Amino acid sequence: MTQFSKRWSDPALVATCDVMDRLFQPMTAADGIAFSIGSPAVEALPVDALREISQDVFRRDGRGIEALAYGTKMGIRDLREIIASELLAPKGVHTSADNILITAGGLETMKLLCDIFLDPGDVILVESPTFVHCVMIFQIFNAVCIPCQMDNDGLIMEDVEAKIQKYHPKMIYTVPTFQNPTGVTLSQDRRQKLAELAAKYDVIVIEDDPYRDIRFQGKDLLPIKTFDEAGKVVLANSFSKIFSPGSRLGYVVAPDDIMDKIAYAKVATNSHSSKISEVLAAEFFKRGYFPDHLKRICAIYRERCAAMMEALDAYFPEGTKHTYPDGGLFTWAELPGDIDTTELLKETMDKLHISFVAGRGFYVEGGDAGKNCMRISFGAVPPDKIYTGIKRLGDYIKTKL
């Protein structure tokens, strides 16, 4: 019988992975409506732009050799430069390309940070509820995840500080803008406070900010990183929502001492990210496709979010609470009464062919936390299906009350 490592022989870990696997399963029924998936709208994928770009890129006198050859651990330079000038500087983050490394998607950054920072038993403060895929990675590294309270302005700093003092965490993990799963955004003053706490207590803050640019109303907020005078904030971002998840591109912004180690961990993971993806993405930004593309996709999500808000207010039972996101792909609903969304999901999948993600999975505290909650994605579902699906779902929930 094959012997695995102690970690991967642990039935609890394997069970967690199994749960994760099922949690985000797509709806396969032909008439199904998937409010479960966190994917961008298919209409938001820049297919035509990439056909145009690829015609020039895949030439020997273009960037064909570069795209197909080995690269460097940091990623191609012009992509990192345009990230600095076009995606970071306008948000107030002023950094050199040398402090940006291209990852194979946003999640890989979490893996690399765990590699370099975590010893077994180390504590990570996470949001309650939090993004479960990252928690799975933290658990694989034998980290102890401690949940911190949130309200409609994101993490509550008094609770964060109390838990820093009590648990001495190595890291604080937050999705500050249009959070996954709730859609909630951390307020400006709390962003500043979180950077100050990181400095005061020498804790690393992972600012995971993939939804930031998908803002369709409200005022842009400064990233936590802009308040980072002590070099304790690592900014993680992704091209999945603003360009293409299939490109598997993300980036991490870190101070020199941290970046040196991230870079080595990247080499030891997979040498570097896909050069084909990197060159196509670099050309997408350098040729100026991005500003119009972003306007177009924000309009798509604005319309879908509005449809979702209207449908939830109209069709979900009285007493339902849900968030009103200013951006991103998700809303979060809390049902009235004694409904268990984990049970509900089985029935709606089976009878209505409608999926969402049950709330429990997003709470590291376990027990009944999130029992009556659900993450509802509007990003990948067209408005007419949002109305139809939410009406059917709401009607069904009402029969349970």
Add this chain to the structure above:
Amino acid sequence: MTQFSKRWSDPALVATCDVMDRLFQPMTAADGIAFSIGSPAVEALPVDALREISQDVFRRDGRGIEALAYGTKMGIRDLREIIASELLAPKGVHTSADNILITAGGLETMKLLCDIFLDPGDVILVESPTFVHCVMIFQIFNAVCIPCQMDNDGLIMEDVEAKIQKYHPKMIYTVPTFQNPTGVTLSQDRRQKLAELAAKYDVIVIEDDPYRDIRFQGKDLLPIKTFDEAGKVVLANSFSKIFSPGSRLGYVVAPDDIMDKIAYAKVATNSHSSKISEVLAAEFFKRGYFPDHLKRICAIYRERCAAMMEALDAYFPEGTKHTYPDGGLFTWAELPGDIDTTELLKETMDKLHISFVAGRGFYVEGGDAGKNCMRISFGAVPPDKIYTGIKRLGDYIKTKL
């Protein structure tokens, strides 16, 4: 001061990473000749094919949405199916697409296998000399690498068995075909014997076989995997040498019980590999580009290898021993006298603008092992530069004797 994990606070590990970083530095001088790099020939990169393919792929009625959207942890199905039918079955490896996972390059497989198999202090048997990038990964996982003796037919099985009995290793790591760094190939009977030893002693064999298809003379040998009746051999391969390193695509073939865990480790690393790369690669194989492409690139490497053999025999000092590879990208030379190639390299980089990789780095035993050896790549250097470069290098070495 930022606290890293115990592992990444170890100066020895950081030193290893620094050495690795410098080991494979490209020649940047304009007149430089890099016998150091293990890259494919730029002439072997299928630039034109990818321009044609990308025109059809990046369409909404083509595979544009698929290429740009999220995928599944295993990788796209048709790529895995064509790997099974076109790359594995003709070599005698009969497997289902369910036992193949697409990785972000060959090296990532080593990382995933370390994730699921290794506890700190576990032993891995490696070749002497061996592929250093993998050893770096093994060291990050706190594995103890024990070198096994090789001759011109690869690993010596008596030594492997003795070291299995002595050290009870978790894994045996081998590059059986046109080995990196020596170019040596493990003989057929030893391949069978190694699979038998793995079964007998319950040890995992990692068969890392990225050069296998780059054969330009001699008879094809069966992969170790074909002798694996006990499910102890994990086959790792890469598209870097036969398609494009920039695509960052590789694949791993493993029995069900191992594959289940590899797949979860992959999710926890970066969800899945680049879908853009996967779809382009799948179309490259499905449209039938591969057979002619392979013939063409083998012809390139055959010519370069022949030039290298001729040049070494003509220009290197008497008493030099080197391998005569039947395929791949490397040869390995052992210099006469008391020459230290680590010192030599500094001088040839500086004075001749010629690089190679000094032998020492490939020996986990340390000390003076490989002191007078060098890995010389012929894959990325055109024949005329091979003659010029090897003559200049040989002449310089002669002045040292």
